[in-house]
Amino acid sequence: MNSNRKALLIPLLLLPVWYLLYRNLQPITNFLIDTVFKLEKGTHLTESLRFFIFEVPKVMLLLTLIIFIVGIIRTFFTPERTRKALEGKSLFTGNVLASLLGVVTPFCSCSAIPLFLGFVESGVPLGVTFSFLIAAPMINEVAVILLYGLFGWKVMLMYIGTGLLIAIFAGYIIGKLKLEHWVADWVYKSRFGNNTQEEQKLLFKDRIRFGYSAVKDIVGKVWIYIIIGVGIGAGMHGFVPENFMVSIMDKSHWYSVPLSVLVGVPLYSNAAGIIPIVSVLIEKGVPLGTALAFMMSTIGLSLPEIIILKKVLKWPLIATFIGVVATGILIVGFIFNWLL
């Protein structure tokens, strides 16, 4: 047997196990709660526990599978290829393409600067570069899976759709404003080395290995947030107490959306950390648009990333960037509150 096939064998064998587990989570949970622990049905504690025991493995299973698949897909998209695809693209087409590529190209906020320099230097327009930099952190796989797991596919699609629109239009507007003179002076003057790195030939088994390491990396980092988040959700299950946060974020107050953006921008969290908070807010009756606006401003616009970008951008451009994206998020929040 060649090693490519061997590498494929384990995931293929695990898939039916995954499916059986996923399909039978509810009966397994009920069996544990009702038959093994013999807990009284209908009490707050029992139902909270049922929610917790069902929800944690459900989200974990989804996360593992999707991150594995995304990890493999990402081996086909390197930043170098993305840059090549974006070179010389016209403004609008470039923005759309950059936003889509932002979702699938591997990205870590610590690489924001080299990516920015690499893009701009090779002639990718400023606005197109921004579309990429907005979409990449905002629409990430962990956020998407958790939204699906906790709120269903409609909320998930809404998030992806509006996130893409914001990235496309914010980048487009920044491009139209012609703000190149607000990029730090040295950026356009310096010439950077050409990458002498050879494009690595990846075998299928290498791609599978990337899938494994993505799962190990990401699930290893976010599992604790999921347990905490679902734990909070479980504790509140069935409870809807009045609360300060909810009353100011209430739908009847128009300022709830701007306020949640204002609170969200300086807050920094990874997608996994913010979802528990969002689920608490929604559970407590905060309208969806306000909650999504809060989530987008927290993970899409973060102070640490802005401070990193200060090295290559002048303040007016940073302010424009924050302003345009925050306005986009505001509009999304208002529209959803109005629609739903």
Added chain:
Amino acid sequence: MEKIIKVLGTGCAKCKTLEASVREVVSSNNYPVEVIKIDDIMEIMQFGIMTTPGLVLGDQVAFSGRVPSKDELKKYIEQYINA
């Protein structure tokens, strides 16, 4: 001429992991190379990489944007030493 390995990274978690791994592989195998960490973004950009961390063997970028296993690092470094 002495062989030099450069670890390119601005200080993110992955960059630190890579530097530590490289140093460990080099010292535990007694490879005759010098390991240098490069933090300066301008200097990093001279190598034309767009994701950190990166590893440079001599003046050749070996890889960027990931932290390979120690076994893989060993292979890279041995290949470089024996070249």
